[in-house]
Amino acid sequence: MGPLGRFDQMPRAELSPAPTLLEPLGNLTRATAGAEIWAKRDDAHPLAFGGNKVRQLEYYVGAAQAEGADTILITGAVQSNFCRLAAAFAAKLGMACNRRQEERVAREGPLYRASGNVLVERLLGAKLHSYPTGEDEAGADANLEAIADDLRSAGRTPYVIHLAPGHPPLGALGYVECARELLEQLKAASLEIDHFAVPSGSGATHGGFLFGLRALGCATPVTGFCVRRGADQQKPRLEKRCQEIAQLLGVANPVPPEDVVIDDQFLAPGYGQLNPATEAAIRAGARSEALILDPVYSGKCMAGALKLARELGPGKRVLFLHTGGSPAVFAYGNALETVLQA
Ligand SMILES: Cc1ncc(COP(=O)(O)O)c(C=O)c1O
Structure with a gap:
């Protein structure tokens, strides 16, 4: 080796x-x-x-495909590049993308909430969920798992990209x-x-x-x-x-x-x-x-x-x-x- x-x-x-x-x-x-x-x-x-998240997602989405997944689940800041690119992989590879928006930055206003990465991921067809905290990695992952359970009950095969270390x-x-x-x-x-x-x-x-x-x-x-x-x-x-x-x-x-x-x-x-x-x-x-x-x-x-x-x-x-x-x-x-x- x-x-x-x-x-x-x-x-x-x-x-x-x-x-x-x-x-x-x-x-x-x-x-x-x-x-x-x-x-x-x-x-x-x-x-x-x-x-940079393109190179990273190649390995997450590769694992998702190897498991036969049809839906990617991911969490990140409202203006996350990772989530925007997960939506891009999903669109390109015929999968769905569910993404959770965490409140990590105390910034309001239409530009922050609707422009930039948020606009692009909506164009790419991602489904957006919100999450009130921005500093709770384990909680964010647990919340993604709950969404994944709902998707499984609806007959989908989700793949969760976890946020917290330990995966x-x-x-x-x-x-x-x-x-x-x-x-x-x-x-x-x-x-x-x-x-x-x-x-x-x-x-x-x-x-x-x-x-x-x-x-x-x-x-x-x-x-x-x-x-x-x-x-x-x-x-x-x-x-x-x-x-x-x-x-x-x-x-x-x-x-x-x-x-x-x-x-x-x-x-x-x-x-x-x-x-x-x-x-x-x-x-x-x-x-x-x-x-x-x-x-x-x-x-x-x-x-x-x-x-x-x-x-x-x-x-x-x-x-x-x-x-x-x-x-x-x-x-x-x-x-x-x-x-x-x-
Ligand atoms: C543009 C950009 N650069 C750098 C980083 C940080 O990279 P990492 O999360 O791999 O430390 C991120 C993370 O979201 C990013 O979107």
Whole structure:
């Protein structure tokens, strides 16, 4: 068995042509006057506005298909990219999608509630359910299971994508695949990266990517920039995530705890809320590279990539993993006024 164990035998509903683009951000590098900044453009998957959740859903939906499911159940924030893309997979593969909207962000108004990802998932035909809390992962899963029971009674075959840890981390496999793909791209281009900047939310992207790199012999540092919870909670979550991936693949965990590097500097004041560094990163990405960064995830990770580029200085290279989220800019239009006015 190779370093990725059972990885290539895992069921996968492959919907994204690989590889995604790897590109230098020359204008941003010049403006920052630090390390070269490169982007891996996972925002540019062709499926329904793309983003990191495409790679993750390939493994969840692959498992759902292997079980003969006809309905996907998923939960997330009102403006969830994961839920939007679950609706896209369901539409493309002839399944139904039931999605639960959690109240994670104290934001009202027609843009947040009806535009952006919500509009797109309704276009894609998802059925929406609401859930009053945003910080109860186990409760959210139990509620999904209750909807699944109702669907079973009605003769459907549901597949639940759980939110809380403790379930096989199938989504993380998408980022093991991304690490493998990227290492091949870097080798083909004879390009060396000194530091990777990734967002760290559920941990599927960060955990899978770090695991894939280390399993394949790449020791380059990876910093996960927090988008959802502080570093004190995120670090143990990531360590556990890496152990779960190892267990799923039947290999030893190649990620020592000291390699799980978390930075929560750009999280404040909290999930889905802007801060001055994130506003500056969104503005710089748009005005110098025409990169659309969202206020919840990719804007915060770009703030982190810019910080790393300044710290490392000229002669080094930082790779920013662009995980997408672009439809959210429509929903966060009011909050983005500060970026527009600056
Ligand atoms: C655009 C985008 N980037 C990053 C993340 C964070 O990824 P993960 O949940 O795998 O940590 C998400 C999560 O929803 C996302 O939608």
